[in-house]
Amino acid sequence: MMVPMTTTSDLSKVASVEWLRSCFAEGVVQDVSVKESGATGPLTPAAVLVPVVLRQQAPTVLLTRRTDHLHHHPGQVSFPGGRVEASDTSPIDTALRETEEEIGLVRDKVELLGCLPQYRTGTGFDVTPVVGLVSPPLDLVLDAFEVAEAFEVPLSFLLDSANHRLHSVEVRGVNREYYAMPYGDYFIWGATAGMLVSLHRFLRR
Numbered sequence: 001m002m003v004p005m006t007t008t009s010d011l012s013k014v015a016s017v018e019w020l021r022s023c024f025a026e027g028v029v030q031d032v033s034v035k036e037s038g039a040t041g042p043l044t045p046a047a048v049l050v051p052v053v054l055r056q057q058a059p060t061v062l063l064t065r066r067t068d069h070l071h072h073h074p075g076q077v078s079f080p081g082g083r084v085e086a087s088d089t090s091p092i093d094t095a096l097r098e099t100e101e102e103i104g105l106v107r108d109k110v111e112l113l114g115c116l117p118q119y120r121t122g123t124g125f126d127v128t129p130v131v132g133l134v135s136p137p138l139d140l141v142l143d144a145f146e147v148a149e150a151f152e153v154p155l156s157f158l159l160d161s162a163n164h165r166l167h168s169v170e171v172r173g174v175n176r177e178y179y180a181m182p183y184g185d186y187f188i189w190g191a192t193a194g195m196l197v198s199l200h201r202f203l204r205r
Helices: 017-025 091-103 190-204
Strands: 002-004 044-053 060-066 081-083 110-115 125-134 147-154 165-171 174-183 186-189
Touching: 017 110, 017 125, 017 190, 044 091, 044 110, 044 190, 060 091, 060 186, 081 091, 091 110, 091 125, 091 147, 125 190, 147 186, 174 190, 186 190
Parallel strands: 044 125
Antiparallel strands: 002 165, 044 060, 044 081, 060 147, 110 125, 165 174, 174 186
16 A cells, blocks of 8 residues: 655755755754664664765765665665674764775765664664765775665655655554655665655754
8 A cells, every 4th residue: 555645845946955064064863763663672783874966956865776685675775884893983984884885985075964863674773874965976886796786866856755655564464664765767665765754854844
C-alpha cells in the first residue's frame, strides 16, 4: 500500500548553499533518534555522509547504489558510510573515513555542516547522518566490491514534500512503514529516504 505524506511547506524553491549554512549555523540538532519499524534491541553504531554537491545550477545530493552481492541492503540506494570502528574518533570520523574508502572522496573536500538526529534501522544499526558540502570536481574512485555506481539527485527534488511517499508492508504479520522517493530509474527508500525526510523536517523549521 502507498499513501502520500501530508503536504508540508515546499522547501525546494529556497534550497541554496547560503540557506543550508544558515540553518545548521543555528546549532546542533536536538531531536531524539528516529526509529524505523522493527528497530529493537542492541544496535550497531554507524554513520553516513549526506554529501550536498555545490553544482553551478543548483545543489545536488550524491548517492550510491550498492552492489548486488553485499550481505546488507544489496542493490539499494544509500549514502556512503558504514559501521563505527574502534579507531574512529567520532561518528563524523566514521562517515568521512567510510566515504573515502567507498567512493574516494577525501575528507579535505567536505565542508561539515552538522549532524541530523540518529536514525535507528530495523536491520540493527544506529546511524548518525553527517551533512556536508562538497565542491566539484569530485574525482570519485568507486570501491567496485561495495559500490555499483554513484549518482546525483537535485536537492530541490529531495526537499519537495510532493516527492515523499509513505509505504506500508506486512512482514510476518506485522505492519511496517517506510519512506520512498522514486527518481527516474532509481528507487530511493528505507533508511536513505528516511534520513532525507529527517533533513527535510530539520530545514523546515
